[in-house]
Amino acid sequence: MLKITVIGGGAAGFFSAITCAQTYPQARVTLLEAGRQVLAKVRISGGGRCNATHACFDPAILVQNYPRGGKALRGAFTRFQPRDTVEWFASHSVILKTEADGRMFPVTDDSATIVNCLIRAAEDAGVQIRTGDAVVSVKKLTSDIGEGGHGGTAPTFEIVFKSGEQLKCDRLILATGSNPSGFKWAKDLGHTVEPPVPSLFTFNISDRRIQDLAGVSVANAKVKLPAAKLEQSGPLLITHWGLSGPAVLKLSAWGARFLHDRHYQTSVLINWLPQYNPEVLRQQLLGVKSQLSQRLVVSSCPFPIPRRLWERLTSAIGIDEPKRWADIPNKTLDKLLQELVQGEYQIAGKGAFKEEFVTCGGVNLKEVDFKTMESRHCPGLYFAGEILDIDGVTGGFNFQSAWTTAWLAGIAIGK
16 A cells, blocks of 8 residues: 655645555555645635636646746646636535635635645545654665666655654655644755745834824835836835835845845835826826825825825925925925835834745755655655745735646556
Protein backbone atom coordinates (compact mmCIF):
# COMPACT_ATOMS: atom_id res chain seq x y z
CA MET A 1 0.00 0.00 0.00
CA LEU A 2 1.31 3.43 -0.98
CA LYS A 3 1.78 5.59 2.10
CA ILE A 4 1.41 9.34 1.51
CA THR A 5 2.00 11.94 4.22
CA VAL A 6 1.03 15.60 4.02
CA ILE A 7 2.62 17.99 6.52
CA GLY A 8 0.52 21.10 7.12
CA GLY A 9 -3.16 21.36 8.05
CA GLY A 10 -3.96 24.52 6.11
CA ALA A 11 -5.79 25.06 2.81
CA ALA A 12 -3.05 23.54 0.63
CA GLY A 13 -2.46 20.63 2.99
CA PHE A 14 -6.13 19.67 3.15
CA PHE A 15 -6.77 20.11 -0.56
CA SER A 16 -3.74 18.01 -1.52
CA ALA A 17 -4.64 15.29 0.99
CA ILE A 18 -8.24 15.15 -0.25
CA THR A 19 -7.12 15.03 -3.90
CA CYS A 20 -4.60 12.26 -3.11
CA ALA A 21 -7.16 10.16 -1.28
CA GLN A 22 -9.88 10.65 -3.92
CA THR A 23 -7.49 9.93 -6.82
CA TYR A 24 -5.72 6.96 -5.18
CA PRO A 25 -8.28 5.28 -2.90
CA GLN A 26 -5.92 2.35 -2.25
CA ALA A 27 -3.27 4.66 -0.75
CA ARG A 28 -3.05 5.51 2.94
CA VAL A 29 -3.08 9.31 3.24
CA THR A 30 -2.10 10.92 6.55
CA LEU A 31 -2.31 14.66 7.22
CA LEU A 32 -0.21 16.13 10.04
CA GLU A 33 -0.90 19.44 11.81
CA ALA A 34 1.27 20.60 14.72
CA GLY A 35 -1.48 22.73 16.26
CA ARG A 36 -4.67 21.52 17.91
CA GLN A 37 -6.81 23.24 15.30
CA VAL A 38 -6.67 22.64 11.55
CA LEU A 39 -7.36 25.30 8.90
CA ALA A 40 -6.74 28.15 11.38
CA LYS A 41 -5.80 30.66 8.69
CA VAL A 42 -8.84 29.75 6.58
CA ARG A 43 -11.09 30.49 9.58
CA ILE A 44 -9.86 34.07 9.94
CA SER A 45 -9.41 34.87 6.25
CA GLY A 46 -11.54 37.49 4.54
CA GLY A 47 -12.68 38.91 7.88
CA GLY A 48 -14.09 35.51 8.82
CA ARG A 49 -15.88 35.08 5.47
CA CYS A 50 -13.07 33.30 3.54
CA ASN A 51 -12.27 34.89 0.19
CA ALA A 52 -11.89 31.46 -1.45
CA THR A 53 -10.89 32.59 -4.96
CA HIS A 54 -11.32 35.35 -7.55
CA ALA A 55 -13.68 35.46 -10.53
CA CYS A 56 -10.90 35.62 -13.14
CA PHE A 57 -11.13 32.68 -15.53
CA ASP A 58 -8.42 33.53 -18.05
CA PRO A 59 -5.05 32.11 -16.89
CA ALA A 60 -3.13 34.79 -18.83
CA ILE A 61 -4.92 37.55 -16.89
CA LEU A 62 -5.01 35.61 -13.62
CA VAL A 63 -1.20 35.32 -13.41
CA GLN A 64 -0.88 39.13 -13.51
CA ASN A 65 -2.03 39.14 -9.88
CA TYR A 66 1.07 37.31 -8.64
CA PRO A 67 4.14 39.48 -7.89
CA ARG A 68 6.09 36.22 -7.60
CA GLY A 69 5.19 32.91 -9.23
CA GLY A 70 2.99 34.13 -12.09
CA LYS A 71 5.19 32.62 -14.81
CA ALA A 72 5.32 29.22 -13.12
CA LEU A 73 1.55 29.23 -12.52
CA ARG A 74 0.66 30.02 -16.15
CA GLY A 75 0.55 26.38 -17.22
CA ALA A 76 -0.75 25.20 -13.83
CA PHE A 77 -3.83 27.43 -14.18
CA THR A 78 -4.71 25.83 -17.51
CA ARG A 79 -5.21 22.60 -15.53
CA PHE A 80 -6.89 23.92 -12.37
CA GLN A 81 -8.13 27.51 -12.11
CA PRO A 82 -10.89 29.47 -10.30
CA ARG A 83 -13.63 27.89 -12.42
CA ASP A 84 -12.45 24.47 -11.22
CA THR A 85 -12.36 25.71 -7.63
CA VAL A 86 -15.97 26.92 -7.91
CA GLU A 87 -17.04 23.57 -9.44
CA TRP A 88 -15.16 21.56 -6.80
CA PHE A 89 -16.84 23.36 -3.92
CA ALA A 90 -20.23 23.15 -5.67
CA SER A 91 -19.76 19.37 -6.00
CA HIS A 92 -19.26 19.34 -2.22
CA SER A 93 -22.44 21.39 -1.61
CA VAL A 94 -20.72 24.76 -1.09
CA ILE A 95 -21.84 27.55 -3.42
CA LEU A 96 -19.55 30.52 -4.00
CA LYS A 97 -20.83 33.99 -4.91
CA THR A 98 -19.00 36.82 -6.70
CA GLU A 99 -18.83 40.32 -5.26
CA ALA A 100 -18.52 43.52 -7.31
CA ASP A 101 -14.71 43.54 -7.12
CA GLY A 102 -14.41 39.91 -8.28
CA ARG A 103 -13.74 38.35 -4.87
CA MET A 104 -15.60 35.08 -4.30
CA PHE A 105 -17.01 34.00 -0.94
CA PRO A 106 -19.33 31.20 0.22
CA VAL A 107 -22.94 32.36 0.03
CA THR A 108 -23.13 31.86 3.80
CA ASP A 109 -20.49 34.62 4.29
CA ASP A 110 -18.95 32.30 6.87
CA SER A 111 -15.48 30.75 6.62
CA ALA A 112 -16.73 27.82 8.73
CA THR A 113 -18.59 26.67 5.60
CA ILE A 114 -15.26 26.19 3.79
CA VAL A 115 -13.52 24.72 6.87
CA ASN A 116 -16.30 22.18 7.52
CA CYS A 117 -16.44 21.25 3.83
CA LEU A 118 -12.70 20.49 3.69
CA ILE A 119 -12.75 18.49 6.94
CA ARG A 120 -15.80 16.50 5.81
CA ALA A 121 -14.29 15.83 2.35
CA ALA A 122 -11.02 14.67 3.94
CA GLU A 123 -12.83 12.32 6.33
CA ASP A 124 -15.10 10.97 3.58
CA ALA A 125 -12.04 10.27 1.41
CA GLY A 126 -10.39 8.35 4.25
CA VAL A 127 -7.64 10.87 5.12
CA GLN A 128 -6.20 10.22 8.59
CA ILE A 129 -5.94 13.63 10.30
CA ARG A 130 -3.44 13.89 13.14
CA THR A 131 -3.17 17.08 15.21
CA GLY A 132 -1.27 18.37 18.22
CA ASP A 133 2.06 16.57 17.71
CA ALA A 134 4.72 18.71 16.03
CA VAL A 135 7.14 17.29 13.51
CA VAL A 136 10.78 17.98 14.44
CA SER A 137 12.62 16.44 11.49
CA VAL A 138 12.11 15.03 8.01
CA LYS A 139 14.71 12.75 6.44
CA LYS A 140 15.04 10.89 3.14
CA LEU A 141 15.99 7.27 3.79
CA THR A 142 16.56 5.89 0.30
CA SER A 143 18.17 7.38 -2.76
CA ASP A 144 18.57 4.38 -5.08
CA ILE A 145 15.85 5.51 -7.44
CA GLY A 146 15.42 6.41 -11.07
CA GLU A 147 14.84 9.93 -12.41
CA GLY A 148 11.59 11.55 -11.24
CA GLY A 149 10.68 8.74 -8.87
CA HIS A 150 10.36 5.93 -11.43
CA GLY A 151 12.16 2.61 -11.13
CA GLY A 152 14.31 1.27 -8.28
CA THR A 153 13.21 1.42 -4.67
CA ALA A 154 10.30 3.73 -3.83
CA PRO A 155 11.57 6.85 -2.10
CA THR A 156 11.05 6.59 1.65
CA PHE A 157 10.88 9.43 4.12
CA GLU A 158 11.19 9.30 7.89
CA ILE A 159 9.28 11.83 9.94
CA VAL A 160 10.16 12.26 13.61
CA PHE A 161 7.66 13.83 16.04
CA LYS A 162 8.33 15.89 19.15
CA SER A 163 6.99 12.94 21.13
CA GLY A 164 9.82 10.82 19.70
CA GLU A 165 7.54 8.72 17.53
CA GLN A 166 8.60 8.03 13.95
CA LEU A 167 6.47 7.76 10.82
CA LYS A 168 7.67 6.41 7.47
CA CYS A 169 6.07 7.10 4.10
CA ASP A 170 6.65 6.57 0.39
CA ARG A 171 5.60 10.05 -0.74
CA LEU A 172 5.64 13.35 1.09
CA ILE A 173 3.88 16.66 0.48
CA LEU A 174 5.20 19.73 2.29
CA ALA A 175 2.34 22.23 2.67
CA THR A 176 3.62 24.07 5.71
CA GLY A 177 2.96 27.63 4.52
CA SER A 178 5.57 30.18 5.56
CA ASN A 179 6.50 28.20 8.69
CA PRO A 180 10.30 28.29 9.27
CA SER A 181 10.29 24.55 10.01
CA GLY A 182 8.94 23.80 6.54
CA PHE A 183 11.67 25.91 4.97
CA LYS A 184 14.29 24.06 7.05
CA TRP A 185 13.02 20.65 5.93
CA ALA A 186 12.98 21.81 2.30
CA LYS A 187 16.63 22.87 2.69
CA ASP A 188 17.50 19.58 4.42
CA LEU A 189 16.05 17.77 1.40
CA GLY A 190 18.24 19.71 -1.03
CA HIS A 191 16.31 22.88 -1.84
CA THR A 192 17.14 26.55 -2.07
CA VAL A 193 14.77 28.81 -0.12
CA GLU A 194 14.34 32.45 -1.10
CA PRO A 195 14.41 34.36 2.23
CA PRO A 196 10.84 35.06 3.34
CA VAL A 197 9.84 38.69 3.86
CA PRO A 198 6.40 40.20 4.53
CA SER A 199 3.97 40.97 1.71
CA LEU A 200 0.48 42.54 1.84
CA PHE A 201 0.91 45.15 4.56
CA THR A 202 -0.13 48.71 5.33
CA PHE A 203 2.11 51.79 5.40
CA ASN A 204 2.91 53.62 8.63
CA ILE A 205 2.94 57.35 7.82
CA SER A 206 2.94 60.22 10.29
CA ASP A 207 1.91 63.35 8.37
CA ARG A 208 -0.33 66.23 9.37
CA ARG A 209 -2.09 66.08 6.00
CA ILE A 210 -3.72 62.77 6.97
CA GLN A 211 -3.59 63.03 10.77
CA ASP A 212 -6.95 62.41 12.49
CA LEU A 213 -8.57 61.42 9.18
CA ALA A 214 -8.87 57.70 10.07
CA GLY A 215 -11.76 56.17 8.13
CA VAL A 216 -11.61 58.65 5.23
CA SER A 217 -11.36 56.78 1.94
CA VAL A 218 -10.94 57.56 -1.76
CA ALA A 219 -12.57 55.15 -4.22
CA ASN A 220 -9.74 55.30 -6.74
CA ALA A 221 -6.25 56.65 -6.05
CA LYS A 222 -2.81 55.92 -7.47
CA VAL A 223 0.11 55.19 -5.16
CA LYS A 224 3.68 55.11 -6.40
CA LEU A 225 7.08 54.08 -5.02
CA PRO A 226 9.28 56.32 -7.20
CA ALA A 227 12.56 54.75 -6.05
CA ALA A 228 11.32 51.32 -7.16
CA LYS A 229 9.43 52.51 -10.26
CA LEU A 230 6.31 50.72 -9.01
CA GLU A 231 2.71 51.97 -8.88
CA GLN A 232 -0.76 50.60 -8.16
CA SER A 233 -4.30 51.99 -8.32
CA GLY A 234 -7.45 51.28 -6.38
CA PRO A 235 -9.34 52.22 -3.22
CA LEU A 236 -7.22 53.99 -0.60
CA LEU A 237 -8.05 54.18 3.10
CA ILE A 238 -6.57 56.56 5.66
CA THR A 239 -6.04 54.84 9.03
CA HIS A 240 -4.90 55.82 12.53
CA TRP A 241 -1.34 54.79 11.62
CA GLY A 242 -1.14 55.81 7.94
CA LEU A 243 -2.48 54.29 4.73
CA SER A 244 -4.24 51.05 3.84
CA GLY A 245 -6.75 49.78 1.28
CA PRO A 246 -6.30 47.63 -1.85
CA ALA A 247 -4.01 50.13 -3.64
CA VAL A 248 -1.51 50.11 -0.76
CA LEU A 249 -1.75 46.34 -0.18
CA LYS A 250 -1.09 45.64 -3.87
CA LEU A 251 1.84 48.07 -3.90
CA SER A 252 3.28 46.42 -0.76
CA ALA A 253 3.12 43.04 -2.49
CA TRP A 254 4.91 44.17 -5.66
CA GLY A 255 7.40 46.17 -3.61
CA ALA A 256 7.86 43.58 -0.83
CA ARG A 257 11.59 42.96 -1.33
CA PHE A 258 12.39 46.60 -2.15
CA LEU A 259 10.59 47.84 0.97
CA HIS A 260 12.23 45.19 3.15
CA ASP A 261 15.66 46.19 1.86
CA ARG A 262 14.83 49.85 2.63
CA HIS A 263 13.73 48.89 6.17
CA TYR A 264 10.24 50.16 5.24
CA GLN A 265 11.49 53.74 4.97
CA THR A 266 11.02 55.46 1.63
CA SER A 267 8.79 58.03 -0.04
CA VAL A 268 5.43 57.30 -1.65
CA LEU A 269 3.62 59.58 -4.10
CA ILE A 270 -0.17 59.81 -3.99
CA ASN A 271 -2.41 60.86 -6.84
CA TRP A 272 -5.85 61.41 -5.28
CA LEU A 273 -7.45 62.02 -8.70
CA PRO A 274 -5.83 59.61 -11.22
CA GLN A 275 -8.91 59.70 -13.45
CA TYR A 276 -8.02 63.29 -14.42
CA ASN A 277 -5.24 64.44 -16.72
CA PRO A 278 -3.10 66.94 -14.71
CA GLU A 279 -3.46 69.63 -17.38
CA VAL A 280 -7.25 69.19 -17.39
CA LEU A 281 -7.18 69.54 -13.59
CA ARG A 282 -5.17 72.73 -13.89
CA GLN A 283 -7.71 74.21 -16.32
CA GLN A 284 -10.52 73.22 -13.95
CA LEU A 285 -8.80 74.98 -11.06
CA LEU A 286 -8.40 78.12 -13.17
CA GLY A 287 -12.05 77.85 -14.22
CA VAL A 288 -13.20 77.56 -10.60
CA LYS A 289 -11.06 80.54 -9.66
CA SER A 290 -12.77 82.73 -12.27
CA GLN A 291 -16.33 81.37 -11.94
CA LEU A 292 -16.53 80.91 -8.16
CA SER A 293 -14.18 83.75 -7.27
CA GLN A 294 -16.08 84.85 -4.13
CA ARG A 295 -16.51 81.37 -2.68
CA LEU A 296 -14.31 80.11 0.15
CA VAL A 297 -11.77 77.61 -1.17
CA VAL A 298 -12.00 75.37 1.88
CA SER A 299 -15.76 74.85 1.51
CA SER A 300 -16.03 74.51 -2.27
CA CYS A 301 -14.12 71.45 -3.45
CA PRO A 302 -14.63 71.01 -7.20
CA PHE A 303 -13.38 67.40 -7.28
CA PRO A 304 -14.73 64.05 -6.07
CA ILE A 305 -12.58 63.68 -2.95
CA PRO A 306 -13.76 63.74 0.70
CA ARG A 307 -14.31 67.22 2.12
CA ARG A 308 -12.09 66.66 5.17
CA LEU A 309 -9.21 65.55 2.95
CA TRP A 310 -9.69 68.60 0.70
CA GLU A 311 -9.58 70.89 3.75
CA ARG A 312 -6.35 69.26 4.92
CA LEU A 313 -4.64 69.43 1.50
CA THR A 314 -5.52 73.10 0.96
CA SER A 315 -4.38 73.96 4.49
CA ALA A 316 -1.06 72.15 3.88
CA ILE A 317 -0.13 74.59 1.13
CA GLY A 318 -1.14 77.65 3.11
CA ILE A 319 -4.74 78.23 2.00
CA ASP A 320 -6.44 79.06 5.27
CA GLU A 321 -10.14 79.22 6.15
CA PRO A 322 -11.13 82.78 5.10
CA LYS A 323 -9.45 82.69 1.69
CA ARG A 324 -11.65 82.94 -1.42
CA TRP A 325 -10.77 81.57 -4.83
CA ALA A 326 -10.13 85.14 -6.02
CA ASP A 327 -7.37 85.45 -3.36
CA ILE A 328 -5.37 82.47 -4.67
CA PRO A 329 -2.39 83.31 -6.94
CA ASN A 330 -1.68 80.94 -9.84
CA LYS A 331 1.55 79.86 -8.15
CA THR A 332 -0.50 78.54 -5.21
CA LEU A 333 -2.86 76.77 -7.64
CA ASP A 334 0.20 74.96 -9.04
CA LYS A 335 1.09 73.84 -5.50
CA LEU A 336 -2.48 72.61 -5.00
CA LEU A 337 -2.32 70.69 -8.25
CA GLN A 338 0.96 69.08 -7.11
CA GLU A 339 -0.68 68.13 -3.80
CA LEU A 340 -3.64 66.54 -5.59
CA VAL A 341 -1.72 64.49 -8.16
CA GLN A 342 1.75 63.97 -6.70
CA GLY A 343 1.74 64.53 -2.96
CA GLU A 344 4.87 63.08 -1.38
CA TYR A 345 4.61 61.19 1.92
CA GLN A 346 7.29 59.38 3.93
CA ILE A 347 6.75 55.73 4.84
CA ALA A 348 8.21 55.17 8.31
CA GLY A 349 7.39 51.50 8.78
CA LYS A 350 4.86 48.81 8.00
CA GLY A 351 1.68 47.73 9.68
CA ALA A 352 0.00 44.35 9.49
CA PHE A 353 -2.91 43.41 7.25
CA LYS A 354 -5.15 42.02 10.02
CA GLU A 355 -4.14 38.41 10.73
CA GLU A 356 -3.99 37.60 7.02
CA PHE A 357 -0.22 37.62 6.86
CA VAL A 358 1.34 36.67 3.55
CA THR A 359 5.03 36.37 2.80
CA CYS A 360 7.04 36.49 -0.37
CA GLY A 361 9.86 33.97 -0.48
CA GLY A 362 9.96 30.20 -0.18
CA VAL A 363 11.19 27.20 -2.14
CA ASN A 364 12.87 28.24 -5.40
CA LEU A 365 10.38 27.57 -8.21
CA LYS A 366 13.03 26.35 -10.66
CA GLU A 367 13.55 23.37 -8.35
CA VAL A 368 9.94 22.18 -8.71
CA ASP A 369 8.21 20.57 -11.71
CA PHE A 370 4.99 22.60 -12.08
CA LYS A 371 3.27 19.83 -14.05
CA THR A 372 3.34 17.61 -10.96
CA MET A 373 4.65 19.82 -8.10
CA GLU A 374 7.37 17.20 -7.53
CA SER A 375 10.83 18.24 -6.44
CA ARG A 376 13.48 18.19 -9.16
CA HIS A 377 16.08 17.33 -6.50
CA CYS A 378 14.32 14.83 -4.26
CA PRO A 379 12.04 12.27 -5.98
CA GLY A 380 8.85 11.54 -4.07
CA LEU A 381 8.78 14.99 -2.44
CA TYR A 382 6.03 17.40 -3.49
CA PHE A 383 5.19 20.99 -2.56
CA ALA A 384 1.89 22.86 -2.30
CA GLY A 385 0.83 26.31 -1.21
CA GLU A 386 2.74 29.12 0.41
CA ILE A 387 5.91 27.14 1.15
CA LEU A 388 6.71 27.93 -2.50
CA ASP A 389 8.06 31.31 -3.59
CA ILE A 390 4.59 32.32 -4.80
CA ASP A 391 2.40 35.12 -3.50
CA GLY A 392 -0.59 36.96 -4.87
CA VAL A 393 -2.18 40.31 -4.19
CA THR A 394 -5.25 40.53 -1.98
CA GLY A 395 -8.53 39.24 -3.43
CA GLY A 396 -8.51 35.43 -3.22
CA PHE A 397 -5.40 34.88 -5.33
CA ASN A 398 -3.30 33.29 -2.57
CA PHE A 399 -6.01 30.73 -1.90
CA GLN A 400 -6.24 29.98 -5.62
CA SER A 401 -2.53 29.23 -5.92
CA ALA A 402 -2.91 26.95 -2.86
CA TRP A 403 -5.84 25.02 -4.42
CA THR A 404 -4.04 24.73 -7.77
CA THR A 405 -0.65 23.54 -6.52
CA ALA A 406 -2.34 21.19 -4.02
CA TRP A 407 -4.55 19.67 -6.72
CA LEU A 408 -1.61 19.15 -9.09
CA ALA A 409 0.42 17.45 -6.33
CA GLY A 410 -2.53 15.28 -5.29
CA ILE A 411 -3.25 14.13 -8.85
CA ALA A 412 0.39 13.32 -9.66
CA ILE A 413 1.67 11.81 -6.42
CA GLY A 414 0.55 8.20 -6.91
CA LYS A 415 1.71 7.82 -10.48
